Each structure stands twice: as C-alpha cells, then as structure tokens.
Amino acid sequence: MLAGKRIVLGVTGGIAAYKAVEVCRRLVDAGAHVVPVMTAGAEHFVGRTTLSALASEPVQTSLWNEASPIPHTRLGQTADLIVVAPATARLLAAYAAGLSTDLLTNTLLATRAPVVVCPAMHTEMWEHPAVQANIATLRSRGVHVVEPESGRLAGGDIGHGRLAAPEVIVAAVEQVLSQGPWAGLHVVVSAGGTREPIDAVRVIANRSSGKQGYAIAAEAAARGARVTLVSTVDLPVPPGTEVQAVETAAQMEAVLTELAPTADVVVMAAAVADFRPVAAAEGKIKKHDGVPQIVLEPTPDILAGLGATKPQGQVLVGFAAETSDLLANAQSKLERKRLDLIVANDVAAPGVGFQHDTNAVTLLRADGVAHHVPLTDKRSIARAVLDTVSEIRGEAHTPAT
Numbered sequence: 001m002l003a004g005k006r007i008v009l010g011v012t013g014g015i016a017a018y019k020a021v022e023v024c025r026r027l028v029d030a031g032a033h034v035v036p037v038m039t040a041g042a043e044h045f046v047g048r049t050t051l052s053a054l055a056s057e058p059v060q061t062s063l064w065n066e067a068s069p070i071p072h073t074r075l076g077q078t079a080d081l082i083v084v085a086p087a088t089a090r091l092l093a094a095y096a097a098g099l100s101t102d103l104l105t106n107t108l109l110a111t112r113a114p115v116v117v118c119p120a121m122h123t124e125m126w127e128h129p130a131v132q133a134n135i136a137t138l139r140s141r142g143v144h145v146v147e148p149e150s151g152r153l154a155g156g157d158i159g160h161g162r163l164a165a166p167e168v169i170v171a172a173v174e175q176v177l178s179q180g181p182w183a184g185l186h187v188v189v190s191a192g193g194t195r196e197p198i199d200a201v202r203v204i205a206n207r208s209s210g211k212q213g214y215a216i217a218a219e220a221a222a223r224g225a226r227v228t229l230v231s232t233v234d235l236p237v238p239p240g241t242e243v244q245a246v247e248t249a250a251q252m253e254a255v256l257t258e259l260a261p262t263a264d265v266v267v268m269a270a271a272v273a274d275f276r277p278v279a280a281a282e283g284k285i286k287k288h289d290g291v292p293q294i295v296l297e298p299t300p301d302i303l304a305g306l307g308a309t310k311p312q313g314q315v316l317v318g319f320a321a322e323t324s325d326l327l328a329n330a331q332s333k334l335e336r337k338r339l340d341l342i343v344a345n346d347v348a349a350p351g352v353g354f355q356h357d358t359n360a361v362t363l364l365r366a367d368g369v370a371h372h373v374p375l376t377d378k379r380s381i382a383r384a385v386l387d388t389v390s391e392i393r394g395e396a397h398t399p400a401t
C-alpha cells in the first residue's frame with residue numbers, strides 16, 4: 001500500500017514529537033518515501049539528524065533556505081499524502097484559519113493530497129472549544145483526524161490528549177491511501193511516440209515525450225486506481241503504476257488488446273505512427289548503396305480497434321493532435337473511433353502538446369458536452385481529463401487529488 005508513496009511527515013513542537021521518529025521509521029519500512037518537515041518548535045524536542053537519517057531525505061524546515069525556490073508548493077504538489085504527527089493546537093488553529101506561517105502550514109495549504117492530522121496536547125487544551133471547533137472545521141473540509149488516546153501525558157498527568165500510537169497512525173495513513181475515489185478501478189494509459197524500424201539502427205519516430213500520458217497515469221494512481229502504463233519512453237514511473245514497455249505500433253496494439261477488455265478506463269495519449277516501413281532492412285542500410293526507397297504501409301488504428309470492441313461500462317478516451325481545424329477533426333475522430341471522450345490539442349500553438357510541460361485542450365464528450373482547458377501544466381490537464389471521465393461514469397463529485 002505504501003510502496004513508492006511520497007509522504008510528507010509534518011512534525012510540530014510537542015513532547016510527542018519523539019514518537020514521530022517511530023512513525024517515520026514505520027513509513028519507511030513500509031516502502032514509503034518520507035519527506036520530513038519540522039516546525040521550529042519541533043526542533044526543541046527532536047533532532048533533525050534523527051529524522052533525516054531514518055528518511056534518507058534532508059529534513060525541510062524553512063521557506064527560504066532550501067535548494068528549491070518554492071518548497072511550499074513543490075512539497076505539497078508532489079505528495080501522495082501529508083501526515084502531521086504530532087499536531088499541536090497552534091498547528092490545528094493555523095491550518096483551520098488558512099494561515100501560512102511557516103513551511104509546514106504553507107505545504108498544507110498548497111496541496112491537493114489527502115491530509116491526516118494526529119493531535120497531541122494536554123487534556124484541557126484538547127477539550128477547549130476553540131480546539132474542538134478547529135478540529136470540526138478541518139473534518140468538514142475532508143481532513144482525516146487520528147484521535148488522541150488517553151494515558152500518561154507530559155509532566156505525569158493522566159488524561160485524554162496523548163498522541164495515538166505510531167502503528168495506529170501508520171494504519172490510518174494506509175487506510176486513507178487505499179480509499180481513493182478510484183480504488184478498485186483498472187486504468188490503462190498509453191504514452192510516448194511509437195518507433196517504427198527502417199533498418200537495424202534507424203526508426204520513424206515522432207516528438208512525443210510521454211509527459212502527458214505519464215501525468216494522466218500519475219493522476220489516476222493518486223485517485224486510487226490500479227494503473228498500467230503502456231509506454232515507449234523511459235520517464236520516472238509514477239508511484240502505484242506498472243509499466244509495460246513497447247516500441248512499435250504493433251507491440252502497443254498487442255499489449256493494449258490484451259489489457260483493454262477488462263479495463264475500466266483506457267486513455268490513449270500515445271502518438272502512434274500512422275505509417276511504418278513494410279519491412280525493416282536487416283542490418284544497417286549503407287550510404288554508398290544510394291538513397292533507399294522506403295515503402296510504407298499504414299499501421300493498425302489501435303484506438304479504432306479498441307472502440308469497436310469496447311466492453312460495456314468502459315470509458316474510452318482518445319487524444320487528437322491537430323495543427324488545423326482542431327474541433328472538426330477531433331469530432332470526426334471521436335465519432336469514427338467510437339470514443340466516449342476526445343482530448344483535442346492544437347499542437348501548433350505555443351506551449352501546447354509535444355514535449356512541453358504544458359498543454360491546452362478542449363474536451364469533447366460523445367454526448368456533445370465540450371469543455372476548454374486553457375494553457376496549464378500537464379498534471380492539471382490530467383485532472384481535467386479524469387474529472388470528465390468521472391462525470392461520464394456518473395460518479396458523484398470526485399475530490400481533487
């Protein structure tokens with residue numbers, strides 16, 4: 001469950017901070033990639049070195065001193081989950097009020113990942129109406145709260161407010177991560193451009209980097225789906241995703257034809273070559289043999305094949321990479337390939353489509369509903385695409401990831 005998950009572990013200034021060390025160890029043992037973020041108060045109770053040694057990741061403490069110029073957004077955006085243990089009354093108040101006072105509160109406000117807070121404080125503080133109101137506010141916003149336990153508190157008092165045991169906190173993290181809105185769904189995504197061999201060293205290729213397909217896979221995994229990426233490129237594998245490497249249109253077709261019949265959602269973001277050499281030459285064609293005459297044939301239209309055999313209930317999504325008549329061409333592909341949704345991108349426009357980190361698309365649904373997403377990063381495009389898939393599936397509102 002936690003393998004490969006990127007978890008930000010927020011530690012605030014309470015005596016229970018020493019238990020965060022054990023939480024960190026257990027998360028790491030379970031395969032998570034843990035990024036510790038400590039407040040100034042936490043450093044009075046536990047040393048940075050302890051947490052960074054366990055996490056194999058430097059502890060983050062400041063908005064200003066890190067290598068990244070914007071650590072507050074980077075940490076929040078890349079996290080699969082944020083857990084704050086212990087969470088003091090001050091942290092809960094700042095978070096409930098939307099105050100960004102330090103790196104941890106900034107990170108909490110700049111994330112769409114699920115958040116688990118584990119309060120720990122004296123009984124009087126825990127029972128104070130202000131603290132309880134803040135807890136209620138956070139709960140109403142979807143924040144998960146691991147209730148404190150009763151037992152011995154700092155100073156020898158006995159009462160309610162003791163930080164939950166590390167194993168309880170880790171179990172809560174696992175439970176939240178297994179509860180994505182798409183838990184139980186299988187999503188298949190193709191990514192990258194196919195390469196069709198001319199001879200032993202040359203190929204017909206295209207400019208697809210795979211970034212858009214990988215962003216869709218990452219987003220689907222973050223929603224709890226089991227994701228299979230059918231990919232021609234070698235990018236970092238999004239957590240929770242299995243990759244099937246292919247190179248040619250024929251190989252991609254073979255893998256997709258096997259996976260698609262049982263998939264709940266198929267997204268064809270790959271740029272498949274439309275033509276390939278009828279036969280690849282054995283060895284390398286020599287220059288001194290003259291300019292080769294390469295005879296081409298059409299590749300199989302993989303997406304049209306998937307549309308023709310689409311099982312009941314599956315949502316089939318295609319892309320349309322166009323340089324003119326964007327909407328008319330996309331609409332024609334939507335109908336011809338029997339898709340539920342087509343994502344049209346004008347790849348001649350600046351910052352759009354191949355290789356960029358950004359994209360701008362129009363989502364055309366088979367039922368005629370259209371939605372334009374202006375230029376933004378590819379993960380945001382992925383969110384818009386999967387939100388539309390959720391609508392087509394008739395799901396209740398899908399919380400953003």
Ligand code: PMT
Nearest residue numbers: 208209210211212271272301302303318319320321354355
């Ligand atoms: O990979 P990036 O650098 O991030 O760039 C992203 C992208 C531009 C590749 C992506 O946004 C995109 O537009 N992908 C589809 C590219 C494409 O091949 O478009 P098309 O209009 O030629 O094809 C229409 C659809 O049919 C596509 O879903 C394509 O995958 C599919 N197709 C095409 C030909 C073929 N033989 N078989 C197919 O399945």
